[in-house]
Amino acid sequence: MNVRIQHPPTPNSLRVRNCLWSYYSSPHQKLSHSSNFKSPIESSEKVLGCTVNYSLISRHFSSGVQPQYERSSSEDQVDPFSLVADELSVVANRLRAMVVAEVPKLASAAEYFFKMGVEGKRFRPTVILLMATTLNVQISKPASEGVVDMFSTELRLRQQSIAETTEMIHVASLLHDDVLDDVDTRRGIGSLNYVMGNKLAVLAGDFLLSRACITLASLKNTEVVSLIATAVEHLVTGETMQMSTLAEQRTSMDYYLQKTYYKTASLISNSCKSIALLTGQTAEVAMLAYEYGKNLGLAFQLIDDVLDFTGTSSSLGKGALSDIHHGIITAPILYAMEEFPELRTVVDRGLEDPANVNLVSHGPIKFIKSNRLSPLSKGSLIQALEYLGKSHGIQRTRELAAKHASLASAAIDSLPENDDEDVQRSRRALIELTHRVINRTK
């Protein structure tokens, strides 16, 4: 299969060079082996017993690796979330008002994850609002200040619409993913498919997508509609790539990173770019906004994949080792494979267990009843975790995340100078976010 990550060409003048696509193909660096890396084999008997124990084992991975990307001492620290807290409340209220459907049942379903207390981290709206201030164009004030203020207010409302739309699309994708994966909890409460049934969960997702489209259309900028619709397509493409049953694809680092861009980075990067376009910024600035979003999104997901091995179920709000349990092979294991080529055989064998083929007979034809991936067999899983413990898989994944965080930060540093205090503060907050993303433990 020929899959290419569709990111626009990087302008020559860009100070930041995106070295992602060469980074992981560079010769394997020798890294110091942390003494805190314990092999999970010590508890392997318990592992065979029940799933809960997997998370106990996974704690062995949780320490001993320091992120490679340090805060510059000159940066005044700003709390990104506090900076936009008030505006986030406005956005949250508007979101709740926007997802009201005519039919009460659909309204309840659509608003489910926008309710007070279960709104999640609101990571995407935070980034988008900070990007909006960061890219603020200073308008030279003519005679009538009122016109400028009106323009600024109107622009801000339009930028907020991008934050709202992005959150609606994100929640729609969660609703559909939960149906597809038969997930029963999300954000600490019952998933919508469990509480209201699969049918309403699929419909509520479709409703949010159509509402997002209507909101985008109201911005009267078809380039923005197209960018965000492309991001929706990427969400679907990434999810489908993750369903690949070919061991060759499932154990390829290239394939993994492409999927990660589609599933996590595309929406945030295209939203950031949309903010730049709505603000009337140049193509070069729009590209920097896009690069920030892309690299932040990739760093975020890489750490998510680390936390799946190192976190506990309670800290993550979902099962630990959830990915590998579902047959999804992520960066830590892929790096471990580079170090221990025999791990590839273990994983391939584990994935190709014929007991996992999921066909049902329907008359003369065999049908696929479920697209659930074959999980690794228990034996292969334990062996894979042993290899991971011996390898630098976790550490190298953290380093790749740090690299992307650094690229995101550099994109902000490359923006045209602007002395405005709010702009300066927002830029510092966006850089602070890159640190938080790689240092988070949940």
Added chain:
Amino acid sequence: MNVRIQHPPTPNSLRVRNCLWSYYSSPHQKLSHSSNFKSPIESSEKVLGCTVNYSLISRHFSSGVQPQYERSSSEDQVDPFSLVADELSVVANRLRAMVVAEVPKLASAAEYFFKMGVEGKRFRPTVILLMATTLNVQISKPASEGVVDMFSTELRLRQQSIAETTEMIHVASLLHDDVLDDVDTRRGIGSLNYVMGNKLAVLAGDFLLSRACITLASLKNTEVVSLIATAVEHLVTGETMQMSTLAEQRTSMDYYLQKTYYKTASLISNSCKSIALLTGQTAEVAMLAYEYGKNLGLAFQLIDDVLDFTGTSSSLGKGALSDIHHGIITAPILYAMEEFPELRTVVDRGLEDPANVNLVSHGPIKFIKSNRLSPLSKGSLIQALEYLGKSHGIQRTRELAAKHASLASAAIDSLPENDDEDVQRSRRALIELTHRVINRTK
């Protein structure tokens, strides 16, 4: 619940008065009771035996009712499908090219119902292309004819995009509906969920929706984006209304007609209106295009609901009595209830069978596992069919369909005069379609 059909106000100058909303609330007209109407009680024992027999019984309803809406003798008959056959092939080829996804699995899923031979009736693209010619604006040809031709070609491509988008949205809704209802066949082949699994079917639907949005955005007309996105929202709203578990709503004619507008008429009416907007027509003409689509869509669905009782499984390509089997009460039964108020009790009792409540226990909380409607119990179903056989339910539904077909036809007659031969022919074809819709037997 307060649900209103959202159709724009009818302009005063409109010759056609939309009397739908008073029609079915008018005092019950006495109609001659056709001797061909036999009570299904004659075969009730067999009915208890198996589903196939339901369709045998339902044939009793199939004759004896003539549509009330006759062709005018002055109309030259035109075959609407032949008129646009060549262009439909172009649209079909482009559709196949448009739904190609990067990931082969997603591509196979998305193109499933666009493949040669399983494209369905292509009713929507046919209406849209005919409407495009019907609303053609005659451009006074200046010195350079080349410019006019270029403009016409470009406009036609844009109008074709509406046909393509509408078909993508229609197929997306079919894919999601089939997952929701666990349908196993569609258009004479295995439904996508059965052949490729629920997950790919949901994702392929999402993919088609995002592709449709990207295509719409390329038209650079945000009003059109908004109209079509609203129609997607209506599809979802209609589907949710159909899931209502309240007997009061499920047996209300108002509720049924509102749901029918959302589920069937909104997409076609808003697509027709979009054609008018893209052509640069006046608001009044856009409204007539909308009225045509709305009334044609309503007539189409009313006949569909009749055929569910009168058709055979083989002629329909789905199970006969499929709606009532799934607990969906449609116009024929609703009219029969007006004639025989005791039928309401039968239906209410049948719907409220406590055995049908669909809860599963999940820890301390009860969850709804499926949103499948409770079907009528077998006893109630047989009684309902008996009442239907004695009533004028089928006949009155046909009459209502004929009324809407007539309104659709009148909307075309109200369009500004145009002597162009192609325009004249397309208008006749659109009127011919209204006849075919109400006379169809499958």
